[in-house]
Amino acid sequence: MRIIQYREALREAMSEEMRRDSNILLMGEEVAEYNGAYKVSQGMLDEFGEKRVIDTPIAELGFAGIGVGIAMNGLRPIVEFMTFNFSLVAIDQIINSAAKLYQMSGGQFNIPIVFRGPTGSAGQLGAQHSQAFENWYANCPGLKVVVPSNPYDAKGLLKTAIRDNDPVIFMESEQMYGDKGEVPEEEYLIPIGKADIKKSGTDITIVSFGKIMKVALSAAAELEKENISAEVIDLRSVRPIDYNTVIKSVKKTNRLIILEEAWPLASISTEISYMVQKNAFDYLDAPIRRITTADTPLGYAPTFVAAFLPSIEKVVRIAKEITYA
Amino acid sequence: MANSFYLYQNPARLDVKHSFSKLNLKLCSIPKFISFAVLVKMAKNNFTKENYLGWYEQMLLMRRFEEKTAQLYGQQKIKGFCHLYIGQEAVVAGTMSAIRKDDKIITAYRDHAHALACGISADAVMAELFGKVTGCSKGKGGSMHLFSKEHNFFGGHGIVGGQIPLGAGIAMADQYKGNDNVTVCYFGDGAARQGALHETFNMAMLWKLPVIFVCENNGYAMGTSVERTTNVLDIFNIGNAYHMPSESVDGMQCETVHHAVNEAALRARNGDGPTLLEIRTYRYRGHSMSDPAKYRSKEEVEEYKKKDPIEQVKATIVSKKYADEKWFEEIENKIEKIVLESVDFAENSPFPDPSEIYTDVYAEPDYPFINE
Ligand SMILES: Cc1ncc(C[n+]2csc(CCOP(=O)(O)OP(=O)(O)O)c2C)c(N)n1
Ligand SMILES: [Mg+2]
Numbered sequence: 001m002r003i004i005q006y007r008e009a010l011r012e013a014m015s016e017e018m019r020r021d022s023n024i025l026l027m028g029e030e031v032a033e034y035n036g037a038y039k040v041s042q043g044m045l046d047e048f049g050e051k052r053v054i055d056t057p058i059a060e061l062g063f064a065g066i067g068v069g070i071a072m073n074g075l076r077p078i079v080e081f082m083t084f085n086f087s088l089v090a091i092d093q094i095i096n097s098a099a100k101l102y103q104m105s106g107g108q109f110n111i112p113i114v115f116r117g118p119t120g121s122a123g124q125l126g127a128q129h130s131q132a133f134e135n136w137y138a139n140c141p142g143l144k145v146v147v148p149s150n151p152y153d154a155k156g157l158l159k160t161a162i163r164d165n166d167p168v169i170f171m172e173s174e175q176m177y178g179d180k181g182e183v184p185e186e187e188y189l190i191p192i193g194k195a196d197i198k199k200s201g202t203d204i205t206i207v208s209f210g211k212i213m214k215v216a217l218s219a220a221a222e223l224e225k226e227n228i229s230a231e232v233i234d235l236r237s238v239r240p241i242d243y244n245t246v247i248k249s250v251k252k253t254n255r256l257i258i259l260e261e262a263w264p265l266a267s268i269s270t271e272i273s274y275m276v277q278k279n280a281f282d283y284l285d286a287p288i289r290r291i292t293t294a295d296t297p298l299g300y301a302p303t304f305v306a307a308f309l310p311s312i313e314k315v316v317r318i319a320k321e322i323t324y325a
Numbered sequence: 326m327a328n329s330f331y332l333y334q335n336p337a338r339l340d341v342k343h344s345f346s347k348l349n350l351k352l353c354s355i356p357k358f359i360s361f362a363v364l365v366k367m368a369k370n371n372f373t374k375e376n377y378l379g380w381y382e383q384m385l386l387m388r389r390f391e392e393k394t395a396q397l398y399g400q401q402k403i404k405g406f407c408h409l410y411i412g413q414e415a416v417v418a419g420t421m422s423a424i425r426k427d428d429k430i431i432t433a434y435r436d437h438a439h440a441l442a443c444g445i446s447a448d449a450v451m452a453e454l455f456g457k458v459t460g461c462s463k464g465k466g467g468s469m470h471l472f473s474k475e476h477n478f479f480g481g482h483g484i485v486g487g488q489i490p491l492g493a494g495i496a497m498a499d500q501y502k503g504n505d506n507v508t509v510c511y512f513g514d515g516a517a518r519q520g521a522l523h524e525t526f527n528m529a530m531l532w533k534l535p536v537i538f539v540c541e542n543n544g545y546a547m548g549t550s551v552e553r554t555t556n557v558l559d560i561f562n563i564g565n566a567y568h569m570p571s572e573s574v575d576g577m578q579c580e581t582v583h584h585a586v587n588e589a590a591l592r593a594r595n596g597d598g599p600t601l602l603e604i605r606t607y608r609y610r611g612h613s614m615s616d617p618a619k620y621r622s623k624e625e626v627e628e629y630k631k632k633d634p635i636e637q638v639k640a641t642i643v644s645k646k647y648a649d650e651k652w653f654e655e656i657e658n659k660i661e662k663i664v665l666e667s668v669d670f671a672e673n674s675p676f677p678d679p680s681e682i683y684t685d686v687y688a689e690p691d692y693p694f695i696n697e
Contacts, residue, residue: 061490062493064525067494069496072495073498103688104466144687240692
């Protein structure tokens with residue numbers, strides 16, 4: 001099969017959808033003439049013109065709100081945040097407008113908008129450029145939150161997100177844009193809200209999403225060498241969460257580790273732990289464990305980066321602890 | 326929804342394209358070499374009998390509807406935050422007569438008059454205030470969040486200034502579609518202090534969006550007077566910083582508001598972008614139902630009541646002999662009937678079923694909500 005980069009998969013998704021539906025437009029900082037801060041939208045200005053690929057000033061609150069207004073009036077905007085750290089400037093319009101208008105209007109104004117861009121840390125960028133807000137957005141009813149972990153998923157999920165009639169937060173990663181993977185030439189869509197078992201196994205379930213799926217899969221490969229068979233589940237979206245796939249897996253493996261790039265308090269892993277203890281209490285042979293980031297802002301030095309993030313070693317160590325290996 | 330109870334027909338918010346008033350219908354067929362300034366001048370002082378009778382009826386409905394609302398609030402039939410528009414009616418009435426039915430309206434939480442003037446029935450608005458399922462937002466919005474897609478009313482919004490970028494976006498979508506609709510985006514003097522306003526003004530000018538920003542300067546943001554929030558007392562000056570055509574307008578008169586909005590709408594339809602109108606007005610009542618308004622003097626309120634917009638229109642109708650006492654009586658009765666019937670309608674409508682809590686949250690019909 002054809003191999004392309006994650007950023008190319010995203011570009012294909014947007015371009016294919018924009019060719020199909022003239023109501024779709026892309027707006028954000030540096031998306032047009034600069035070809036995207038991370039080159040996701042490379043060439044799109046040339047193909048679609050400045051009416052549909054729109055450079056904005058650095059005014060996240062303003063252009064997020066303008067995007068929502070555009071969506072209220074029948075179009076389907078894609079709003080790119082240079083990174084989701086900067087979406088905090090716009091969060092009022094995401095939470096108070098995009099997520100609320102359909103309900104407040106009694107079902108008259110749905111908001112078909114995609115807010116997309118990179119989430120999470122990307123090396124030594126310091127505290128303000130290294131944050132993951134998946135759980136913040138996932139907390140809010142009215143939104144959907146999608147976090148694809150590879151090029152194939154990125155394309156199929158972004159196409160679905162663009163066609164979705166509700167507001168979708170679509171979170172990518174600076175550290176994944178160059179990742180390569182198999183993406184077929186033919187069109188396909190991936191539904192939002194369905195987890196994907198990326199590797200099946202019998203001894204332990206490992207759940208993650210987004211960039212940290214790489215840690216999960218590498219750890220599973222390490223564990224395989226030690227005869228521990230891990231089932232690895234990619235949530236793909238964290239609102240809604242496909243609890244059933246996780247619970248079903250835990251009923252088989254009886255053990256669960258959740259990996260996540262997020263501060264621990266009120267994280268996605270906390271939520272999944274609750275649901276699993278409630279629905280599979282009798283199946284658990286060990287406490288559910290979560291591996292999050294450190295409960296701190298991320299400092300600049302390389303030693304901090306290593307200490308902050310979930311690591312393969314930590315997953316392997318905890319997996320052995322709870323399988324009593 | 327019993328829309329038929331709503332008898333009032335907005336006389337001037339016309340369906341016809343390019344017809345902001347009868348006069349302008351004629352002006353639009355005038356060759357282009359007549360300058361914009363001349364056109365605007367020609368449009369002045371040319372209001373018809375229908376304009377005045379329409380304004381009177383429309384404003385009287387707003388006034389009587391809200392007087393009844395205040396009563397019902399006292400009786401605890403209406404709850405929550407509830408903000409009255411009494412005193413400010415000419416701002417909405419003068420706007421509506423200058424724009425078309427396919428134009429879009431968006432405002433803040435002080436939205437009863439805007440909703441009524443867009444043509445939402447008194448029944449549907451009153452039922453919404455009661456939280457009934459027959460309300461214009463199915464009981465999900467309440468006083469602050471009236472909406473009607475059918476009437477191009479894009480809502481009442483509760484975050485001060487939050488509707489400003491939304492209004493620009495609505496206009497941007499119309500620009501994208503290539504029609505010549507305009508969006509009128511209302512906000513208060515307090516909202517003029519929000520960052521969202523500045524970001525939006527900048528982009529609206531940059532992209533020449535067909536939006537009219539109407540700052541309803543009623544002198545106060547809750548208990549804080551304009552003087553206590555800024556050194557720039559002339560709010561319209563904010564627009565000048567973005568080279569946006571901006572002016573202040575007497576908001577106690579329908580005529581001045583109409584002229585200003587008419588000019589702004591011409592500009593927007595012509596592709597020349599946004600306008601900021603600082604419309605100076607006054608609310609007679611407190612900020613919301615719970616505000617006794619102790620931060621201002623009785624004399625100040627009385628000064629403004631002397632310029633009451635409804636009385637001013639009435640005086641013109643009388644002096645120009647557009648109608649007699651009998652007509653005023655008829656209108657008063659007609660509106661009383663509309664208002665009382667809207668209360669009956671609201672009283673007799675059911676609250677939404679509790680199961681409706683899960684509807685209209687997502688457009689997707691089978692969204693898997695978490696139950697426990
Ligand atoms: C972001 C935000 N901050 C504070 C409030 C509380 N609040 C509601 S109305 C209001 C005053 C707004 O005044 P103004 O914009 O002049 O409008 P007016 O009430 O006079 O129509 C305040 C502070 C709010 N709703 N939203
Ligand atoms: Mg005010």
